[in-house]
Amino acid sequence: MNLQVRYFASIxxxxxxxxxMVESHARDVAGLLNELRARGGAYAEVLAEGRPVxxxxxxxxxxxxxxxxxxxxxxxxxxxxxx
Amino acid sequence: MAQVRIQHEDFNLSDELAHLxxxxxxxxxxxxxxxxxxDTRAITGASGDEIRTMELEHYxxxxxxxxxxxxxxxxxxxxxYEALVIHRIGVLxxxxxxxxxxxxxxxxxxxxxxxxxxxxxxxxxxxxWKKEETPQGAQWVDARVSxxxxxxxxxxxxxxx
Numbered sequence: 102m103n104l105q106v107r108y109f110a111s112i113x114x115x116x117x118x119x120x121x122m123v124e125s126h127a128r129d130v131a132g133l134l135n136e137l138r139a140r141g142g143a144y145a146e147v148l149a150e151g152r153p154v155x156x157x158x159x160x161x162x163x164x165x166x167x168x169x170x171x172x173x174x175x176x177x178x179x180x181x182x183x184x
Numbered sequence: 185m186a187q188v189r190i191q192h193e194d195f196n197l198s199d200e201l202a203h204l205x206x207x208x209x210x211x212x213x214x215x216x217x218x219x220x221x222x223d224t225r226a227i228t229g230a231s232g233d234e235i236r237t238m239e240l241e242h243y244x245x246x247x248x249x250x251x252x253x254x255x256x257x258x259x260x261x262x263x264x265y266e267a268l269v270i271h272r273i274g275v276l277x278x279x280x281x282x283x284x285x286x287x288x289x290x291x292x293x294x295x296x297x298x299x300x301x302x303x304x305x306x307x308x309x310x311x312x313w314k315k316e317e318t319p320q321g322a323q324w325v326d327a328r329v330s331x332x333x334x335x336x337x338x339x340x341x342x343x344x345x
Contacts, residue, residue: 110241110313111324153327155344160246162309176243176311180327180344183240183271183312184219184283184303 102126102171104133109178112154115147130156131165133175153180187267188251190242192274195284204268205288211265215295216286217303223278236317240273240282243311247271254305261338262298264289269302271312301338307331308344 104127107120127133134154137144148154156163157176169175187204197218205211224233255267270284285302289295314325327345335342 107243109243109311110315153345157243157246157311160243160249162250176246178243178311179313179324181308181311182314182325182327183242183310184307184331 104169104172105174106133106137107174107176109176111179112147112177116143125169127169129165129169130158130163130167130175133169134165148177154178155180187269188248188255189268189270190244190247190273191270192272194272194281195270197281197284200268200270200284201286204266204286208265208288210290211288213289213292213295214286215289215292215299216284217299218281219283219303221276221278221280221282226278232319234319235278236319238276238280238282239315239317239322240271240276241313241315242271242273246311250310251306254302254309257305258287258298258301261301262289263294264298267298267302269306271306271310273312304331304334304338305340308335308342 102125104123104125105120106123108116108118113119125133125136127136134148138148155178158167158169159174201214201216205214221238223235225231251269258267265288268286272282276282285299287295287298308331315322316325329345332342332345
């Protein structure tokens, strides 16, 4: 299935990319993270386990166990710092 | 009816508050919070702490939805009439206004509380990111554990920082 993956702030900068279509077999956010880390390079670094990566699925705050379905929009970003 | 605006332009506090309570004779209290860009050098006196600019990025689409949801949550908790949230994006300078939260109610207690709740919620749940330009170069601002603690006071578990 295809997922629309978006990156923000320090993660966007490190990847040099703000969005991409990802062909994925993941059932949830954790699975997608593993697929992206497996690409190695900057992906493995900025999305490494233990790094403070936050996620939203279809523009709602999500967790590693949140399911992802075909066509979903998944956003990865660092902890938020607005206000 | 909730009002949420994400914009590059500055806002005029008096105009916004006047508009928020216009023609609403139920209103007896208007509470507002304005967040501004501070230059840390002015606090510490250390030249290395200078903040030259602050750049704000957000997640278009999600930001508006997240803030609308937090205003709905505030309505479930507090007895107020109107809420307005304006958050600026783009490049700002020290002393610039960043954010406005304003609430109207019949009595002051409910609008004070709703205003503080909305700011605590926004700090940890709305997708904005700050990047500061300093003498050492540009750096992304770190999230603060104290902001998670502020939201926890309202019984909401935040794990942003």
